[in-house]
Amino acid sequence: xxxxxxxxxxxxxxxxxxxxxxxxxxxxxxxxxxxxxxxxxxxxxxxxxxxxxxxxxxxxxxxxxxxxxxxxxxxxxxxxxxxxxxxxxx
Numbered sequence: 001x002x003x004x005x006x007x008x009x010x011x012x013x014x015x016x017x018x019x020x021x022x023x024x025x026x027x028x029x030x031x032x033x034x035x036x037x038x039x040x041x042x043x044x045x046x047x048x049x050x051x052x053x054x055x056x057x058x059x060x061x062x063x064x065x066x067x068x069x070x071x072x073x074x075x076x077x078x079x080x081x082x083x084x085x086x087x088x089x090x
Contacts, residue, residue: 005087017041022075034071
């Protein structure tokens with residue numbers, strides 16, 4: 001299954017309190033979600049909302065067996081290019 005990066009990338013950025021997001025594909029059945037949150041927000045509630053929206057989007061696309069992993073690291077630039085990509089494949 002192929003989901004356009006622009007489409008999936010916008011799902012999480014609309015969550016209130018998310019300043020920056022990045023989805024990292026980890027194989028064919030997992031996505032690592034990296035977030036930078038606004039200061040003074042309820043981080044647990046924002047993470048839960050982001051994961052819920054992403055999961056609902058994936059199910060709607062027919063990708064029901066995708067595991068969403070909460071990353072401990074923030075969104076990162078691509079080391080060799082210095083560019084930021086909202087969706088990264090590994």
